[in-house]
Amino acid sequence: MYKLLYKKLLPLCLILLCLGAQAAHASTLKIGVLSFQSKEETLKKWTYLKAYLTKNSSSPAKFKIVPMFYDELDTAVAKGSIDFVLTNTAHYIRLEQQYGISAITSLEKKVGNTLLDSFGGVIFTRSDRSTLITFMI
């Protein structure tokens, strides 16, 4: 009960504590985000991160989301023109291997009521393809 209450109160108390305490913003940290849709979509999808980090990280810096297509992201990492990278797992492996970027957190997606932190592939066929294929030869 108390804990629940406390959770509800926390953000409000933060508001109260933060009244008037405006942090001095030193610099802007750029988060390069892989865009496989339109950049507007990508920007919209991840804007919450920018707002959240600017407000909640103990660093005084501001954050900025920069949507990029694969090649743009590759170039940006190579040139070091961005500070953080948010991209898919396979692409990350390449960038880690080539440029030494390193993962600090992993995404958890809410599907239904569970948070999923991993994924894989599903191999399937039409249900009437009986002639095929038992997968294990």
Place this chain on the structure above:
Amino acid sequence: LKGASFMAVKAESLGGYLAAAGELQKNGIDKTDFRQLLFTGMPHQKVAENVLAGKVDAGTVRTGVLESLIASGTIKATDFKILNAKSTSIFPLMHSTELYPEWPFSVMPHIDNNIANAVALALISMSSKQHTKYLWKVSKNYRPVHQLMMNLKVPPYDKKESIWKKMIEYKTSLLSLLTALLLLLFFSVSLYRTNKRLVINQNRSKNMAETLEYIASSENLEKTLTKITTSIEHNFPFIRASILLLQRGRLYKGAAPSLPDDYNNALEGLEIGPNVGSCGTAAYYAKQVIVEDVSSSPLWAPYKNLALKHNLQSCWSEPIFDSQGQVLGTFAMYSDKPRSPTTLQLKDISSAAYLAGIAIERNLNENKIKKLALAIEQTAEAIIITNEKGEIEFINQSFTKITGYSLDEVLGKNPSILSSGRQDKEFYHNMWRSILEKGSWVGRIWNKRKSGDEFPERLHISTVKNDNGKIHYIGLFSDITEQVATEEQLIYAQKMEAIGTLVGGIAHDFNNILAGMLGNTYLIKKKLQDQPALSNKVKNIEDLGFRAKDLISQMLAFAHQGIVKKSNIDIADCLKKATHLAKAALPKEILFNENLGSEELTIFADGALLQQVIINIINNARDAVEGITEAKIKISLQRQRADSKFRKKYKQANTGDYAHLSISDNGSGMNKDIIQHIFDPFFTTKAINKGTGLGLSMALGTIQSHLGFIDVSSEPEQGSSFHIYLPLLQSSHKKDNKKKNTSAAFVKKHTHILIADDEPHILEILTEVLQEEGYIIHSAIDGKDALSVFQKNKELIQLAILDISMPGMAGTQVAKEIRESNPQFPIIFNSGYDKSNMPTDLISDKHCLKLQKPVEIHTLKQAVSNLLNTQTHD
């Protein structure tokens, strides 16, 4: 699947191809085994469409794609079957392959560790409040993905193949071969290094990840700090680490799991200063202090024996800062040999100090917030916070206690749900203008509880801006129902007192005037007995005079100033008399229903006043049912137990039983505004000449002076009910004070009587009236005169009738003087109106009577006769 056509999303896609390829490879199927391998490109849905259309034999997509297509109704679950279906606990989606970690949030190599940690910590601290779909956890292990890509020889692990190709290209030349060998060696080494780096990073980042998790969960500061020290110690075998916390200029243990207890205890509470070891000095100057050799450092002189005893030879200390740059404590590494720190160690010291700073500051903030939260929750004032749209975001317990609404019921709603409608638009307009212009508003407002009850509150609204510039409104209020009730009572009491003083002031003169008028009228009436036409007119004058007298006594009664003659009476009896009188004035078509019960309910009351109260209320009922078809007035009487509910409603009630008298009608009823004022004096809804506006005020005053309660419930067009509660006498207290039968006036002719009154008219009338009865009168015009007349005729005078308030000497004083010589001397006090009470010994004296001006002649004659009789019988 060998020989089949297979479709995937994209060659580089992990979920859309690589995961499946890896799984197939494990089962001995290579991509070259397919008759055809096709890639559709994004989105994944295309693969599903092609497979279900029969264009290819099989396909692969990312987990979850099929489920969402089913959910949207695009495909049916029965349309396809899953190959190599796996089941993994806590993973609810269909899958055929190993599972790999979701998207990582990664940091570029040029970013400072501290910033990376700060970002990681913020991300893993995110709750579903901030984003409902995408949350973050400490970085998962991405090594299996590396392994998969190595196995599949896809970029970035596709180079080995090209080396072999290169080697084959150069195979003809020895030089080439050598080059190739060197290249091979180089890449092997590079591969080994990659692997090693991954493993080391894996360990370090695992440690870091755990540390971050501790900080984020912020359950226990000591545990978190211990974790920070142990992960550092883990990196360097000969290093022992400690964290000290600074409080009011002294250092206290934060965490030092590897340092011996007696060392830690000796440092506990150490005051910081310019020469206090590494940590005390580092905290004092807020600067890093590196002591390479404890045994020779002046900073350590007082402590070195203790340190050396435990083989602590060098100590490198770094102050821990909060985000505002205040020193919170120190982080230190101790080494077992005199040495200076390596670059890596220095980096780790600063990194550990930084993390400890975050952990300590979070802990301090959290404690602060907890205290604040507790205060907010437990304060007696209700607190409500809304966003800038006015939607409720938070309420505290007191809010729920006062209004009856729980958080779930009001969350997201506008505080106007509390609106009672008692304030008009202009009121709210002004309130908002004040809030917007001055940032706050304070005032009194009537609101409505969940139960529908309205209540007054003192409300303070203020605006606050959070650091995003967003406005929140904070309302603080307390229920002031009791305060308002007390204020109203006070105002009412003051009003009553003012009216009482006014009424009392005029009553004396008024009664004297009436006494003169009525006395004279009596005499005229007597003389005109043989002229009925004239005598009737005089009778009318007399009746009007008595009505004026009643009016005065009612005014006195409501102002609690009346002369109350209480005795034990049967309330049913009193009711019957009253209704008998009232019924005479009721139109025949009103159905009058009496239900007085059979129980005898005895109260200690002034029967005459009570009758007047009942008659007043019945008269009101009569006016209320005027013009109503099937008009009804109902009177009932019953016993009311003073249970807790009753005593809650009537706070002054005692525990004994009450007589409950109710008078109800089915007339026009009243609205709330009228009910509020019906007991106010001179408030009337009747036409100007129809009511005095005193009837119910008199009723209230009378009932209150009987320690009872009067209440009304009414709805417009539904009729009204008056409820009167009067305390019952307990049977043991019932006194038998049945009045002695008043014997017929027995006049002792030629008895000498002293009459003193400063009003010449009254003196004259009293004299004339009593002379007619055969008494011999000695009159006096004031107190002193009365005393001297009495002294002169001491032997003759047998009774005195004295006005109470006379100039010079009051009637009571005269009485005292007379009684000096004869303590049982009969005295009648004749009072206009006197606020000062009679001396108590006189009230209980059977040789003494008090009459109220204007006195009915009959009453006066009876009183004189009775007193003289008593005298004779004694």
